[in-house]
Amino acid sequence: MPQTDDELRWFRPGGTDEASDAATRTWAEAVFRGFHDKPPVPGQVERMARFYREDDRELGGVYVAGTPEGAVDPSIPVATFASMTNTLNTGATLLPTHEITAVTVRATHRRRGLLRRMMTEDLRRAADAGLAMAALTASEATIYGRFGFGVAVERESLRIDTRRGLAFGPATGPAPAGRTEFIEREGIAAVSRRVFARWHAITPGSIDRQASYPGNIDGTLHDGGMEPDTAVRGAAHWGEDGEPDGYVTWRFAGWDTEPTTVRVLDLVAATDDAYRALWELLGSLDLVDRVTWDHASVDEPLRWAIADPRSCAVTEREDSLWLRILDPVAALQARPGGAPGTVRLALTDALDIAAGTLEVVSEDGRLTARRVEDAPADVTLPVAALSSAYLGGISVDTLARAGAVTGDPEAVQRLAGMLATGRVPQCLTQF
Numbered sequence: 384m385p386q387t388d389d390e391l392r393w394f395r396p397g398g399t400d401e402a403s404d405a406a407t408r409t410w411a412e413a414v415f416r417g418f419h420d421k422p423p424v425p426g427q428v429e430r431m432a433r434f435y436r437e438d439d440r441e442l443g444g445v446y447v448a449g450t451p452e453g454a455v456d457p458s459i460p461v462a463t464f465a466s467m468t469n470t471l472n473t474g475a476t477l478l479p480t481h482e483i484t485a486v487t488v489r490a491t492h493r494r495r496g497l498l499r500r501m502m503t504e505d506l507r508r509a510a511d512a513g514l515a516m517a518a519l520t521a522s523e524a525t526i527y528g529r530f531g532f533g534v535a536v537e538r539e540s541l542r543i544d545t546r547r548g549l550a551f552g553p554a555t556g557p558a559p560a561g562r563t564e565f566i567e568r569e570g571i572a573a574v575s576r577r578v579f580a581r582w583h584a585i586t587p588g589s590i591d592r593q594a595s596y597p598g599n600i601d602g603t604l605h606d607g608g609m610e611p612d613t614a615v616r617g618a619a620h621w622g623e624d625g626e627p628d629g630y631v632t633w634r635f636a637g638w639d640t641e642p643t644t645v646r647v648l649d650l651v652a653a654t655d656d657a658y659r660a661l662w663e664l665l666g667s668l669d670l671v672d673r674v675t676w677d678h679a680s681v682d683e684p685l686r687w688a689i690a691d692p693r694s695c696a697v698t699e700r701e702d703s704l705w706l707r708i709l710d711p712v713a714a715l716q717a718r719p720g721g722a723p724g725t726v727r728l729a730l731t732d733a734l735d736i737a738a739g740t741l742e743v744v745s746e747d748g749r750l751t752a753r754r755v756e757d758a759p760a761d762v763t764l765p766v767a768a769l770s771s772a773y774l775g776g777i778s779v780d781t782l783a784r785a786g787a788v789t790g791d792p793e794a795v796q797r798l799a800g801m802l803a804t805g806r807v808p809q810c811l812t813q814f
């Protein structure tokens with residue numbers, strides 16, 4: 384267990400664009416160590432802190448006293464945590480969501496409850512502030528279930544054989560409207576902000592992007608140093624109205640890689656024409672035999688568009704977005720309803736933030752929920768299971784077959800229908 388003189392402090396990133404304050408600098412130093420990065424170079428912490436101020440992040444650090452002389456400076460925290468608020472597209476609205484990131488615990492202080500202490504305090508504070516949902520993207524899938532998080536969006540890695548180009552099948556109709564052009568690396572950020580905003584507004588499961596994001600996908604923040612990766616290339620698609628509606632950025636893997644490979648860094652298409660046009664471009668890159676992409680939807684339209692679906696192989700399937708319901712009434716009412724029906728849910732929560740019995744009604748495409756006291760429930764599920772089912776990407780029926788949801792089988796089926804949605808959720812944001 385933590386020593387009694389371990390102190391958990393919450394603060395905002397301070398300083399100016401030119402010079403960060405000591406607390407932000409030592410906190411950043413700890414995060415760089417936690418993720419095995421090189422120490423920050425001059426200017427790097429200031430740039431990071433500028434983005435963090437734009438995100439309005441709150442930082443948390445655990446500080447220990449009484450370290451022996453010669454050990455790491457005690458002003459560098461042994462554990463870190465950060466949070467910010469961005470919107471989640473629920474399929475019905477853009478729901479302000481508490482995002483958790485930058486979780487590290489120094490190896491000498493692991494498994495003493497520091498993560499549990501930071502997480503418990505942070506989730507409680509977010510719930511008290513009125514946020515209905517928390518979210519994260521995880522380094523390991525075994526850490527966060529115990530805190531009530533469930534996988535709500537998955538992603539796939541694709542390996543596409545483009546040796547003979549990428550022929551589109553007869554079912555895909557006329558050539559996509561609009562035009563596709565290469566863009567300069569320096570122009571990617573502006574296009575990506577505009578296109579991502581359009582895509583985010585129409586895509587269930589999408590989380591809005593933090594301020595640094597364009598720099599992650601245009602090579603500016605490559606490897607964390609101050610020098611950009613100028614090998615990053617990009618192209619955009621403009622619709623017939625002259626507005627950009629899609630873009631892709633990529634990096635050539637080098638002539639030593641066989642077969643010759645292009646790795647897609649980011650691909651966002653707000654229209655179906657942009658989507659097909661960008662894949663046509665990727666399939667037509669000369670001297671490239673393979674295209675890979677790690678952030679495809681588990682329901683990617685590409686394999687239904689191309690003449691040879693076997694040329695598009697899934698090489699990995701992994702969790703993408705984890706959700707954690709904080710306020711079940713507000714969260715459920717912020718998402719669409721599926722099939723009509725009424726179910727009483729007993730929601731369990733080891734952290735006692737969201738627990739209780741709820742009556743949920745689906746009617747006319749909307750969900751309403753209210754707390755009911757001392758009423759028998761039809762279905763019992765932990766908050767992690769309801770969080771997994773929240774966006775409609777994972778079915779309550781599947782969770783019941785896995786043993787994560789229990790209750791009257793007919794009510795489980797009804798609830799599965801009430802929470803089913805039309806579109807498989809996708810998240811193109813890592814944070």
Ligand SMILES: CC(=O)SCCNC(=O)CCNC(=O)[C@H](O)C(C)(C)COP(=O)(O)OP(=O)(O)OC[C@H]1O[C@@H](n2cnc3c(N)ncnc32)[C@H](O)[C@@H]1OP(=O)(O)O
Nearest residue numbers: 484485486487488493494495496497498499519521522525
């Ligand atoms: C959202 C993000 O930022 S993702 C990035 C997460 N960070 C990293 O992966 C960096 C490297 N890892 C670390 O810094 C640490 O090992 C952490 C943050 C994962 C865990 O921190 P700790 O302080 O050791 O965790 P803590 O002692 O509070 O453990 C809490 C519980 O989680 C469990 N746990 C912690 N880490 C893991 C793990 N990697 N796998 C499985 N269980 C874990 C503990 O056993 C404990 O379980 P219990 O309460 O049921 O007994």
